[in-house]
Amino acid sequence: MQPIIVAVAFVLLITACSPAAVQALPMVEKQEFVTHNFTTFGGEVIPEVRVGWEAYGELNDAKDNVILVTHFFSGNSHAAGRYSEDDAQPGYWDAIIGPGKAIDTNIYYVISVDTLVNQEPYNPNVITTGPSTINPETGAPYGLDFPVVTIRDFVNVQKTVLESLGIERLHAVIGASMGSLQALDWAAAYPDQVDRMISVIGMGAADPWTIATLQQWANPIIHDPNWNQGNYYDGEPPLAGMQQTLGMITLTAMHPLIINQLYADSSPREAAPLQDIRNNFSVVERLQDAARVRATYADANHILYLVRANQLFMAGYQDDLATGLQDVQARSLFIPASNDLLLQPYLAKQAHNTLIELGKDSQYVELEGPWGHLDGVFEISQKADLIKEFLNN
Numbered sequence: 200m201q202p203i204i205v206a207v208a209f210v211l212l213i214t215a216c217s218p219a220a221v222q223a224l225p226m227v228e229k230q231e232f233v234t235h236n237f238t239t240f241g242g243e244v245i246p247e248v249r250v251g252w253e254a255y256g257e258l259n260d261a262k263d264n265v266i267l268v269t270h271f272f273s274g275n276s277h278a279a280g281r282y283s284e285d286d287a288q289p290g291y292w293d294a295i296i297g298p299g300k301a302i303d304t305n306i307y308y309v310i311s312v313d314t315l316v317n318q319e320p321y322n323p324n325v326i327t328t329g330p331s332t333i334n335p336e337t338g339a340p341y342g343l344d345f346p347v348v349t350i351r352d353f354v355n356v357q358k359t360v361l362e363s364l365g366i367e368r369l370h371a372v373i374g375a376s377m378g379s380l381q382a383l384d385w386a387a388a389y390p391d392q393v394d395r396m397i398s399v400i401g402m403g404a405a406d407p408w409t410i411a412t413l414q415q416w417a418n419p420i421i422h423d424p425n426w427n428q429g430n431y432y433d434g435e436p437p438l439a440g441m442q443q444t445l446g447m448i449t450l451t452a453m454h455p456l457i458i459n460q461l462y463a464d465s466s467p468r469e470a471a472p473l474q475d476i477r478n479n480f481s482v483v484e485r486l487q488d489a490a491r492v493r494a495t496y497a498d499a500n501h502i503l504y505l506v507r508a509n510q511l512f513m514a515g516y517q518d519d520l521a522t523g524l525q526d527v528q529a530r531s532l533f534i535p536a537s538n539d540l541l542l543q544p545y546l547a548k549q550a551h552n553t554l555i556e557l558g559k560d561s562q563y564v565e566l567e568g569p570w571g572h573l574d575g576v577f578e579i580s581q582k583a584d585l586i587k588e589f590l591n592n
Contacts, residue, residue, distance in 0.1 A: 222298035224280035227253050227290070231326050232312070232360045240355075240516070243346035246335050251313040251326030252276055252360055255296060256304030262366050266302055266590070267357060268292065268311040269374030269381035271576075272505055273318050273448065273493070275325045276311035282324065292375075294580045301583040302590065307370060312360050314353045314381075316345075316504040322496035330429065330500035343429035348504060350380045350512050354388060357381070371395035371590055372529075375575040376542065377505070380512050383550065386529040387515035396529040397586065400566075400575030402542050403550025404513035404520045409542070412451070417506045419443035420499045429500050441499045446490035454538045454571030458482070520553050527554060531561040532589050534582055536574035538567075562589070 229251050237248045253276050258265065268278045270291075279296035281289050295301040302309055317327035330345040337344075361367075372393055374382040379401025386396040402409065420426055423440025431437060450458070465482035472478050479487070515523020531554055535547035544565060554561040566581055568574035 224255050224293075224297045224304060226284070227255065227277070227280040227282055229253050229276075229282070229324055229326070232363060234356070234359050234363075237352075237356065237359075239346050240349045240351045241347055245328065245346065248315065248328045248356060249326055249332075250315070250328065250356055250360070251324075252310060253278075254308060254310040255279055256306070256308045258308040258364070258366070262364075263368055263370065264307050265361070265366050265369050266307045266309045267361070267369050267372040267382075267385070268296070268302075268309060269353070269357070269372060269378035269385075270311060270314065271374070271376035271378050272509070274378070275317055275319065275322065276313045277324060278311045279309070291576055292579060295583050295586060301587040302373070303587070307590070310361070310364075312357045314377075314505075315348050315356060316501045316508070318498070318501055318505060319496035320498050320501055325496070327501075329498070329504060331432070331498045340432040342432065342500065345500075345504070347507055347511075349508050349516070350377070350384050351388060351516055353381050353508070354384050357385075358389065367392060369393050369395075371397065373397035373399065373586075374401070375399040375579075376401065376572065377509060379547075380509065380514070383514045383531075384512075384516075386527045386531065387523050390526045390528040393529040395532070395590065396527075397532045397534065397589065398547060398550070399534045399579065400536050400539055400542055400547075400572055401533070401550075402512070402546030403524070403553060404546075405510055406546070409546070410510045412541070413506050413510050416444050416447055416451075417503050419447070420503060423499075426499060429503075431499070437499045438494060441497060441502065442487065442490040442494050444499075444502060445493045445497065446486045449486060449489060449493075451541050452572040454540060454569060456538065456569035457571065457573075460569065514550065520550065521557065524550070524553055524559070525557055527557075527559055530589070531559065532585075533561065533563045534566055534575070534585075535563075536566040536568065536570070536572060536578070538569065538574065539572045541572040 237245045277290040279290040279293045316329035320331045330341050334341045372382045372385045379398035386393045420440040423437035425435045426437040462482040517523040533547040533551045535544040551561050551563040566574045568578035
């Protein structure tokens with residue numbers, strides 16, 4: 200088995216055997232939401248938007264026990280539970296979502312929504328709208344005719360889903376990585392509707408370093424000849440570029456501590472790279488193999504649109520972060536990972552400090568672990584008690 204797969208399986212095994220996981224969620228059902236004439240933050244209109252969503256727990260009569268979970272860049276709305284007993288893995292935050300867990304589905308109605316331009320439009324468990332979607336005006340995929348979308352657009356689609364269920368207020372919104380951007384923007388955009396906000400491995404605004412780093416994810420796709428300015432749906436997709444991008448995403452989301460542990464058998468003394476310049480080191484081969492698997496359901500244009508949405512992010516979408524956060528009423532909790540090399544802790548600290556300077560209620564605590572950015576998924580149980588207390592207080 201690939202080292203990454205073994206490591207993930209180990210983490211999931213620990214989760215499954217922990218006391219918090221004694222009770223399991225019922226089988227999860229993916230549901231579809233459709234809305235029409237959705238106006239983007241940039242002022243464009245998407246004639247029809249379809250997204251998937253799923254929920255855990257029961258909505259109470261007052262509809263005031265709702266926790267929205269917003270997902271990360273390469274994720275989807277499958278935050279917890281399983282679709283069938285045969286599923287190899289539960290949702291990514293199953294360690295903290297479920298009966299008796301930090302986000303207790305005996306108390307809360309927990310809902311999550313697939314974003315626009317989801318990375319994996321070909322995943323049978325994802326429902327999304329983006330460049331690969333058929334444009335009703337042309338009968339062909341949108342390609343780059345699809346409007347540029349922002350984190351605010353993800354938030355507004357979620358808001359429309361919630362409104363269709365009669366939900367007008369959130370007990371809390373919580374998300375990791377790109378999900379944390381959505382969570383914070385929820386608190387900034389709709390302050391009267393959000394009581395608590397938890398940002399895990401996130402940021403308040405993309406700074407120049409982060410914008411430039413994210414562009415490195417986009418470049419292999421853009422420079423693949425098969426990308427063809429986004430017009431590849433009738434031909435060969437830019438698989439080579441997309442696989443390079445996905446490999447880079449995996450690498451930057453991890454810390455050297457875990458990479459060196461998982462690939463300890465790769466070294467400068469490997470024979471093959473010395474024999475031929477075309478031969479790769481084993482660590483490179485394995486990361487490429489993992490990227491090929493990840494590319495199965497992915498779409499290159501969708502990745503580019505996700506990159507741009509993250510590059511454009513500033514919570515509140517005002518001239519500066521302080522102005523964007525000035526109306527926040529939610530109690531806030533920031534949980535960055537100390538070893539995160541992608542969305543480094545200073546980014547969350549900046550947002551936390553800005554809220555404090557504005558006289559808001561905000562807490563800040565760091566996750567420890569070897570995974571780097573991925574500690575926000577694999578090590579989230581460290582802060583389960585804190586999250587539970589924050590939600591229940």
